[in-house]
Amino acid sequence: MSKVVIVGAGTGGGSAVARALSTKLPSAKITLINPLPYAISRPTLPRMTVSAQNDLFDTALVPYDKLFPSPNGTFVQGVVETIRPGTKGGAVVLADGKELPYDVLVLAPGSTWEGPLDFPVDPAAVKDFVSESRGRFKKAQKIVLVGGGAVGVEYAGEIKDEWPNKEVTIVHGDSALLNSTYPDRFRKGLEKSIGARGIKIVLNDFVDEIPAPGPASVKTRKGAAIDADLVVRSFFGSLKAPRPNTAFVVRSLGADVVDERNQIKVKPTLQLLNHPDIFALGDAVNIAEQKQVMKAMAHAGVAVGNIIAHVSGKPLKPYKGSTEMIVITNGKNGGKAYMGFLWGITLGDWFVRMVKSKTLLVPMTRGAMGY
Structure with missing residues (x-):
């Protein structure tokens, strides 16, 4: 039985890969690792950390208990300290000393944030962190x-x-x-x-x-x-992106696996350059595009197909990029959106209100997590 270990469980990246592989690669053992016992729906954070006048703390932190549609998936709460690659496959070692072997490793560690988006990795501290942020904005x-x-x-x-x-x-x-x-x-x-x-x-x-x-x-x-x-x-x-959370990757695999921005260097197949058993996706990779949940979802689709092909000894397919688009809220009732196809389409309050600003994509996120 092949062992696939996924580090990082964001809603559009690691979690999406884990859920899809649980169904599409039923012969494999899928292990998903994350410091917190739930995924944070990041589009909600500007609203969640500003005001208590909503239920986002209850709905936007989505547990992993319904993520796997098949019994071959396991969630492990922990922090990866070290990657130990072998000639084929390898292992990851958690901060508590637990060692998890892999045949295929997927890195989706996301970003390091600051200020009100810098959520603690200790679950016991999260509620106080949000309350303190709300208090500062209120005062x-x-x-x-x-x-x-x-x-x-x-x-x-x-x-x-x-x-x-x-x-x-x-x-x-x-x-x-x-x-x-x-x-x-x-x-x-x-x-x-x-x-x-x-x-x-x-x-x-x-x-x-x-x-x-x-x-x-x-x-x-x-x-x-x-x-x-x-x-x-x-x-x-930078003005374009948060900092990739890749310190443990550099510590384990060497400085040459990242670029000058500490983003993981990947082939078009999303494999690391000198580690064909390791894939990477999401904010932490050095693909020249904006760092967004939608991009991570596109990476996840390619990664899933390529992991299955890799395990089966079949040819892998390249990630060909995604159309640039952005939907920015202006409070609960409006905003602006840009879609980079055709001549470049710009949409206003009514569209943003319909697709994002009222719900902040929480129902879609929860559905993708099995809820």
Whole structure:
């Protein structure tokens, strides 16, 4: 019986691979490893960590107890400390010393975040972490969001939904919100819709030091002073992506398995360059595209087919990339969307409200996890 071990259990990546392989590779033993006993539906986090006026804490943290449709799947709660590759297959070693052998290893470790998205890996600390974040947002009257990517924009909308009279400022180091992956007309339209809610936007500038909560005059890199009593870091690693959670991979396999951004280098088949028994997907791989749940889902589909082919000794297929698209909420009732096909389609409040802003994809996420 082949042993497939999957490290990282995000809703669009590792969990999707584990669930699909449980059905499509019934002869294999599937083991899914994650530090927390549930998957976090990350699109919910700007709303969950801003306000208690919703049930997201109860619905957006989805346990793994219904993930596997077949009895060949097992969930293991733990943190991977080391990978020990062999001539064929290998083993992973958890922080508690437990060793799990594999014939095929799948790395879907996700990203390292900061600020209100930096969830603790200790389950006992998660509820307090969320409550403390909500308390800081509630107490603050002047809030500065450092970074005008999707995270910063969505936080701004959620804050204004809950407290319309609070001062919210986004400081962004580019000439328009988001980044150059998206056309200027879409970025400027997003700026206009956010600005219409009274959110101030400072472009082409940076905040290099994040002060502790409390009254402060925040200095930007260009010397502007912004009054604030809460400054939130809402960009991570770069303007385009958070930092990949790959320290354990480098520690185990060497620095040459990652690029200059610590993203895992993969072949088009999603295999590591010198480790054909190891696949990687999601935020942590060095594919030149935006890091999104939708991309991880596309990776997962290719990885599943290639793992089955690898085990069977058949040819593998390449991942050919995904169309760039983004759906950004502006609170519970609107937002902007861009679809990068045809001439580039831009959609507004009604579409975003229908597909994302009201539910934040929670029903879809729970359904994909077996609920």
